[in-house]
Amino acid sequence: MRKLLCPQCKVSSMYVKNGKGERRAVYVTDGGVVVARKEGETLDGFDLETVYCMGCSWSGSPKRMVKM
Secondary structure, X not given: OOEOEOOOOOOOXXXXXXXXXXXXXXXXXXXOOXXXXXXXXXXXXXXXXXXXXXXXXXXXOHHHOEOO
């Protein structure tokens, strides 16, 4: 699985939030699919339309991420 990168700082570590403000660490695959970093964690209830970069202040749609 290849991971997409933040268009601003080029790291692959992202997170998503749910309605309570909780965070879950994720990656975005080269197919644009958001997957949990830890195996077995569920993303139910999390907003997968907006991802947040762990390396800088960028946030946006997974579709805007870049390949290296």
